[in-house]
Amino acid sequence: NAGVTQTPKFRVLKTGQSMTLLCAQDMNHEYMYWYRQDPGMGLRLIHYSVGEGTTAKGEVPDGYNVSRLKKQNFLLGLESAAPSQTSVYFCATVSGTSVYEQYFGPGTRLTVT
């Protein structure tokens, strides 16, 4: 039981390049979230999904797209990376009907130069 995993762990991109971050979970949880965390800041919600085939915008969705084609996977895409997207990205999942207890992945550290 791996819980929540994120791929890759680290990545360096040049401005304008694209990439996809993968979040995978084996807990059969319905809800999945993508957050970003900048130095000295709390987490900010980018996008989330309340079930397979559904996505919704969070607090800071601009510059990102997401897809939830399979229940166990939640993809975060950057179509044209910008230095402002340098951050640590966390994925989280939730089961049941309450979102207060979220299970976080280990994070992906992304640097855009």
Added chain:
Amino acid sequence: LAKTTQPISMDSYEGQEVNITCSHNNIATNDYITWYQQFPSQGPRFIIQGYKTKVTNEVASLFIPADRKSSTLSLPRVSLSDTAVYYCLVGDFYMSGAGSYQLTFGKGTKLSVIP
């Protein structure tokens, strides 16, 4: 969502009890109070949640006064491994009715435990 205010940082010696207070003056009737812990280079981890009075688990205690405008996370006999950032979150996290699908993390309180 209710706005929360907590100290930016705190220092404590090993073995002491640490109390971190969070203010949430505009907490709503359906709101719960939740605390998370985040170690460096890791994702946050749920610690405890409560609605009123006192909640205790194997990690911490949560004290909530009758007016619910503040809450205190209490960590007994801290060790160096408790050095982390602690986040206080307030909101209606249950999806029945007008509940929110979202958690809002502020900047948290950075706790440093000193040997």
